[in-house]
Amino acid sequence: MLFNSIEYLLFLPAVFSLYWFVFKKNVVVQNIFLIGASYLFYGWWDWRFLLLIFLSTVVDFFVGQKIYQNIDVKKKARYWLWVSMAFNIGMLGFFKYSNFFVDSFIDLFHTLGYDIKSTWTLKVILPVGISFYTFQTMSYSFDIYYKKLKPTRNFIAFTAFVSFFPQLVAGPIERASNLLSQITNSRVFNYAQASSGLKLILWGLFKKMVIADSLAPLVDDIFANYGTYSASTLIMGVCFFSFQVYGDFSGYSDIAIGTAKLFGIELMSNFKFPNFSRNVAEYWQRWHVSLSTWFRHYLYIPMGGSRVSKLKSVRNIIVIFVISGFWHGANWTFIFWGALHAVFYIPVFLMGRNRMYAHNVVGENRLFPTPFEIFQVLLTFALVTFSRIFFRSPTLTDSFQYIDQIINNFTYESYVNPMGYRMMDYYVLLAFFVIYEYLIRKDERSPFKFKSKTVRFLLYTIIVLAMLLFYDDGVNRSFIYFQF
Amino acid sequence: MKKLVLKLLLYIFLILLLLEIMVRAFHLYAEDPPRFIDDLGVEKRVPGYRGYSVTGNRNQNFSEFNINKAGFNSHREFTPSKEKYEIALIGDSFIEGFHQDFDNSIAVKIEAQLDDTEVYQYGYAGYDLANQMHLIYAYKEQFALTDEIILYLNYQSDLYRGSYEPNVGRIKKLSSTIFKVRDNIKLLSYGSKIGVIEPIKNLLTGRSLDDNPDQRFQEHLEKLEHQETPETQKEFLDNFKSLVHLYGYDKCKTTLLLDSRKTSDSFLKFCRENNFKYIDFAPTFEHSEEPETLIYDRHWNNHGRDLIAKVISDYFKTLDKTQDCE
Numbered sequence: 001m002l003f004n005s006i007e008y009l010l011f012l013p014a015v016f017s018l019y020w021f022v023f024k025k026n027v028v029v030q031n032i033f034l035i036g037a038s039y040l041f042y043g044w045w046d047w048r049f050l051l052l053i054f055l056s057t058v059v060d061f062f063v064g065q066k067i068y069q070n071i072d073v074k075k076k077a078r079y080w081l082w083v084s085m086a087f088n089i090g091m092l093g094f095f096k097y098s099n100f101f102v103d104s105f106i107d108l109f110h111t112l113g114y115d116i117k118s119t120w121t122l123k124v125i126l127p128v129g130i131s132f133y134t135f136q137t138m139s140y141s142f143d144i145y146y147k148k149l150k151p152t153r154n155f156i157a158f159t160a161f162v163s164f165f166p167q168l169v170a171g172p173i174e175r176a177s178n179l180l181s182q183i184t185n186s187r188v189f190n191y192a193q194a195s196s197g198l199k200l201i202l203w204g205l206f207k208k209m210v211i212a213d214s215l216a217p218l219v220d221d222i223f224a225n226y227g228t229y230s231a232s233t234l235i236m237g238v239c240f241f242s243f244q245v246y247g248d249f250s251g252y253s254d255i256a257i258g259t260a261k262l263f264g265i266e267l268m269s270n271f272k273f274p275n276f277s278r279n280v281a282e283y284w285q286r287w288h289v290s291l292s293t294w295f296r297h298y299l300y301i302p303m304g305g306s307r308v309s310k311l312k313s314v315r316n317i318i319v320i321f322v323i324s325g326f327w328h329g330a331n332w333t334f335i336f337w338g339a340l341h342a343v344f345y346i347p348v349f350l351m352g353r354n355r356m357y358a359h360n361v362v363g364e365n366r367l368f369p370t371p372f373e374i375f376q377v378l379l380t381f382a383l384v385t386f387s388r389i390f391f392r393s394p395t396l397t398d399s400f401q402y403i404d405q406i407i408n409n410f411t412y413e414s415y416v417n418p419m420g421y422r423m424m425d426y427y428v429l430l431a432f433f434v435i436y437e438y439l440i441r442k443d444e445r446s447p448f449k450f451k452s453k454t455v456r457f458l459l460y461t462i463i464v465l466a467m468l469l470f471y472d473d474g475v476n477r478s479f480i481y482f483q484f
Numbered sequence: 485m486k487k488l489v490l491k492l493l494l495y496i497f498l499i500l501l502l503l504e505i506m507v508r509a510f511h512l513y514a515e516d517p518p519r520f521i522d523d524l525g526v527e528k529r530v531p532g533y534r535g536y537s538v539t540g541n542r543n544q545n546f547s548e549f550n551i552n553k554a555g556f557n558s559h560r561e562f563t564p565s566k567e568k569y570e571i572a573l574i575g576d577s578f579i580e581g582f583h584q585d586f587d588n589s590i591a592v593k594i595e596a597q598l599d600d601t602e603v604y605q606y607g608y609a610g611y612d613l614a615n616q617m618h619l620i621y622a623y624k625e626q627f628a629l630t631d632e633i634i635l636y637l638n639y640q641s642d643l644y645r646g647s648y649e650p651n652v653g654r655i656k657k658l659s660s661t662i663f664k665v666r667d668n669i670k671l672l673s674y675g676s677k678i679g680v681i682e683p684i685k686n687l688l689t690g691r692s693l694d695d696n697p698d699q700r701f702q703e704h705l706e707k708l709e710h711q712e713t714p715e716t717q718k719e720f721l722d723n724f725k726s727l728v729h730l731y732g733y734d735k736c737k738t739t740l741l742l743d744s745r746k747t748s749d750s751f752l753k754f755c756r757e758n759n760f761k762y763i764d765f766a767p768t769f770e771h772s773e774e775p776e777t778l779i780y781d782r783h784w785n786n787h788g789r790d791l792i793a794k795v796i797s798d799y800f801k802t803l804d805k806t807q808d809c810e
Contacts, residue, residue, distance in 0.1 A: 006683040020485060194488050420544055420779030460495065461502045468503075469512075469542050473679030 001044040003255045004208055004477050011041065016262055020189055027186040031160040034183075034263070038165035042128070049127035052091060057162045059087045060137040064151035067144045077145055084141035088134040095126055100330030129169030131327060135294055137162055140176040142298045149177050157184045166259035170252050170481045172270040172290035179267065187264030196446065197261025203447035204254030206463045211247030211433060213477060214426065214470040215240045221418050223392055223402070230413040231406045238402075241392050242385040243430060246275065248480045249288070257445070273441045274384075275434070276362045278376035280344040281354035283384055291327070295320050310350070317349060318342045328391070333399060337390040344383050361441050419472070429470070504671045513674040514538045516667070517551050519658060521650045524622035527615065528555035528608055537582035540780050541678045550586040554606075559587050562604045564629035570602045571800070572627065574616045575636025575741070580607030583783045593793030598800055604630070610651075613637055614727055618648035620738075621731035633738045634763070634796065639720070639747040646726030717748045724751070735759050741796070743769070765795045 001007050015037045023030040043050050063084040070076035109115070140161075143149035152158050161180045167173075222229060222237030229237070253270035260267045270290050277283035284292050296305075300320050306313045318339070325338020348354050362377060363369040369377065393399040417423055440447055448456050507513055517533035529551045539545035554562045557580050564570045573579055573591060581589045591603035606619060616635050620627045627633065637643075657663065666672045675681045727733075740762040744752060755762050768791050769776050776788030784792060 006687055010687075189485055191485075191488055195491075198492070416779075418779065420540065421542060422544075425542055457495070457498065461499045461506075464499055465503055465506055468675065468678065468680060471541060471678050471680050473682060 001041050002477060002479070003252065003259075004205060007044065011037075012259065012262075019263060024187075024189075027184075028156060030187070031156050031183060034160045034165075035156070035163055038160070038163040038168060041165040042163065042168055045128050046125070049130075052095075052127055052130065053133060053163055053168075054159075056088060056091065056134060056137050057159050060084055060140050060162070061152075061155055061158045063087075063141050064144050065153075067141060068151045071144075071147065081141055081145045084138060088138050092130060092134050095130055097330045104332075132171045132173055133162060133168060135173045135291075139173070139294060139298065140180070143176055152176075152180060152184065154184055164260070164265070166256040166263075167267055170249070170256070170479055171288075172253055172256065172268050173294050174267060174290070179265070182265050189264060193261050193264065193266075197258040199448050200254045200258030200261065200445065202258075202460060202463060204251040204256075204258060206466065207247040207251030207254065208479070209251075209477075210429070210463075210466045210470045212244045212251060212480075213472065213475045214429070215244040215247070216475055217419060217472070218415075218417065218426070219244050219392070222415075226398070226402045226405055229405070229409075229415070231410045232412040233415045234402060234406045234409075236415060238385055238389050238392070240426075241388050242275075242381070243433070245388065245391070245480055246271075252479050252481065254447075269444050272444045273361070273437055275381060276377055276438065276441055277380045277384075278357050278362060278373060279348045279353060279380055280341065280383060281348045282357040283380055284341075284345070285358055291324065295324055299323065306349075313349070314346055317345055321345065331394075332396050333390045333393055336396060336399070337387050340387045340390065344387070363438070363441070425470075429466070500671065504669065507670045507674045510543070511536060511538065511546070512543065513670040514677045515549075517549065519655055520555075521652065521655055522555070525648075525650045526555075526619050526622050527610075527650055527655065529557070531555050538677075539583060539778070544780055545583050545778065547583060547585045548587075549582055554604075556604075556606050556608065557581060557586055557589070558605045559589060559592055560602065560604070562626070564602075564604070564626055566629060568602055569600055570604060570630045571598075571632040571634065571796075572604045572606055572620075572630045573634045573636070573741075573796075574606040574611070574619060576607065576611045576638065576642075577609035578607070578638070578784055579605060579636050580609055581605065581789070582609070583778060583781075584786060584789060588786070590789050590793050590796075593790060594797050597793065597797035601800075610654075612642040612644065613724070614645050614648040617727045617731040617733070631737060632800065633734070634741050635738060637740045637742045637747075637762075639742060639751065643720035643723045646723035647730055648727075717750050720748070721751055721754060724754075733760075735761070739763055739799070741765065741792075745770075763795055763799050765792060768795050 001011060015033075019030060019033060019037075023033045039050055039053075042053065063080050066080040066083075067077050070080065140149070140151075140158075144151050157180065160183050161174075161176060164174075164179065164183070219237055219241045222233060223241070226234055226237070250271035257267045257269070268290055270288060272286040272289065274283050274287035277286055300316055303316045303319065304312055305316060308316070321338040321342035322335055323338070325334040325336070325341070328334040328337070345354070362373050389402050390396070390399045393402055415423060440449060443449060448459055450456050450459070514537060515535040516537075517535065518530045519527060520530055521527050531551055531553045533549075533551040535549060537545075537547050537549050549557045550559065552558045552561050556562075571594065573594075579590065589605055591605040594603045595601055606616075608615070611619075613635065620633065666676055672681070738761070740755065740760060742762055742764060744764045744766040752762070754760070769788075772787070772791060774787050776784055776791060778785045
């Protein structure tokens with residue numbers, strides 16, 4: 001079920017009403033209802049994969065107990081941690097990466113002069129959200145292993161934690177320490193929280209339906225026909241993709257966080273206006289925060305993080321970024337994309353500027369950013385956007401040819417929208433979007449933080465009008481990150 | 485909880501109200517002048533309507549229409565007489581020309597190229613050849629005074645029937661309360677035009693939510709493939725013969741306007757062998773360096789209309805009036 005579908009428009013009020021009016025007296029019943037709703041939400045795509053979620057739940061629930069029972073016997077605890085990792089990564093590997101490895105081996109042998117006919121390639125459907133919920137359940141086992149958390153004995157609460165529908169298929173990837181404790185305790189309806197949830201849902205829908213979905217057909221066209229376009233169009237195409245993927249994914253996260261608020265649950269922030277980052281390190285503190293902190297806590301720090309020698313730290317950074325790239329998809333393009341980010345990140349790290357902007361925003365305490373900040377933001381945006389050529393292209397060859405076309409056809413040609421819409425509409429839309437996000441940049445959880453009720457009301461109306469103005473019934477309304 | 489629900493409902497109501505005002509202020513909705521079937525069974529527009537036709541989501545195309553006393557979008561009234569030279573141009577939405585200001589229509593463009601000629605544009609969205617030939621038959625006195633008649637034949641869609649029956653069902657549907665409500669609430673009219681109401685309608689009617697444009701396009705392609713079969717071509721030709729038999733066909737003053745790229749060779753051969761004159765605009769379109777159609781709905785754009793007007797004008801400039809047409 002998509003957040004931006006008519007089914008969800010009916011599903012959400014129904015679940016909300018039953019949750020607060022019928023099941024509110026007993027937290028266990030409320031959690032059982034949440035599980036039912038979550039399984040229905042997920043099963044709407046393909047009910048068969050519910051079994052995977054349930055298996056992942058059972059394994060990590062059981063493993064969590066075992067790790068805790070053996071917490072003082074490091075070897076045994078580690079053994080059970082490996083069971084959790086083997087199961088989750090094995091599942092992920094089978095469904096997501098098996099064909100990639102088979103094909104890569106075939107390609108490798110082909111390069112060496114041996115032609116192998118593939119009989120191993122499997123016809124496997126990638127279960128939606130598998131990368132997200134496997135990482136979430138693994139974090140539970142990790143937290144117990146690192147003594148940050150005691151395992152729960154409440155299987156129902158744990159099942160609700162793993163399958164909580166707002167963030168099940170595309171995050172934020174929650175930690176048990178935050179989400180599980182909220183699910184275990186009874187929730188009380190809070191008007192301010194629910195109201196703020198609705199506002200986030202509206203803002204998320206705007207980002208998805210207006211920004212991402214309106215740019216999607218243009219990006220698709222430009223990337224599919226890059227050989228026929230000039231540099232100006234290709235640069236515009238990848239810039240549009242930057243906004244598309246941001247609108248798509250951060251929109252999803254906002255809707256997820258907003259929906260969770262309606263049920264009295266606070267999820268972690270996933271996007272903190274990454275387009276205003278002043279260097280790549282800040283970008284990774286603002287983009288897909290739940291994943292970058294996951295890698296930081298469960299991979300980077302256990303490897304030594306930055307407390308080891310510079311050389312080892314650089315190695316750790318490369319490992320993290322390459323794995324992060326690979327997490328996104330079973331394709332060399334994602335690995336290259338991750339590696340490229342490591343290349344961008346390492347100089348910032350070596351200069352000791354990687355935590356420099358961790359606690360402030362661009363234009364802190366000022367209305368306008370300084371010229372230097374503008375330069376920094378534009379440079380970071382340019383680097384990140386450049387890397388997205390690899391993220392968006394189907395193969396590495398396509399990525400390099402795309403870049404080659406920019407260099408060798410470095411001319412300006414006006415782009416004609418294949419659907420006949422004025423291009424000016426998109427430029428104006430993006431300009432307003434960037435300016436508005438700049439105005440609200442200090443608090444990603446309050447997109448309508450204006451004192452005047454009239455201003456807020458006008459903004460809501462403009463947003464709904466924009467949703468209509470940019471509505472296109474021919475657009476595939478699925479979310480980009482579902483494929484990961 | 486009560487506060488949240490009440491406030492939410494109030495906000496939704498106020499937002500819808502403000503949206504209605506905005507949709508009206510920016511004229512985002514499409515106006516569709518009402519249709520009716522007259523005493524002679526001809527389906528057309530109710531005379532006297534003037535307004536704006538809007539295409540696309542963000543007013544991609546915004547043009548003024550004017551429904552004359554005869555019930556067609558035109559810059560002039562239809563008053564054929566023996567003293568004047570008139571051409572009747574009959575066809576579907578391509579001829580109706582809601583994508584162009586009525587004072588810049590194909591008829592106006594032809595008149596600009598032919599001296600002392602009045603062009604009567606009998607265009608109506610949805611007309612097939614049966615509609616067109618029945619129109620001439622129903623208004624035979626009027627057409628007897630008209631010097632030339634051009635029938636726009638879209639071969640792929642206009643020959644599915646061999647006799648005319650007025651589409652009473654459609655007129656009834658469009659006059660129903662639901663459609664009246666839709667036409668009066670401009671936000672609803674706009675939402676319906678851009679397809680935002682479609683998923684709700686599908687849900688209510690139980691139609692598949694997976695029914696997507698790609699699928700519809702695929703079905704359209706399959707339909708086109710089907711048209712290339714000899715059986716379908718024979719059916720089309722039989723329907724054409726049936727229409728000629730039922731409503732008559734003045735070969736001397738009637739000419740078909742068609743695109744030979746989309747018309748079967750057997751039909752063209754039949755026309756040639758039986759003295760059914762036709763104007764083929766395919767070569768002109770093929771030589772055009774600019775697109776001839778609008779991007780978003782494939783109707784002729786201004787350039788396409790220029791070309792059509794030129795093809796028709798050139799045809800009449802070189803027409804041999806002494807030629808035997810029986």
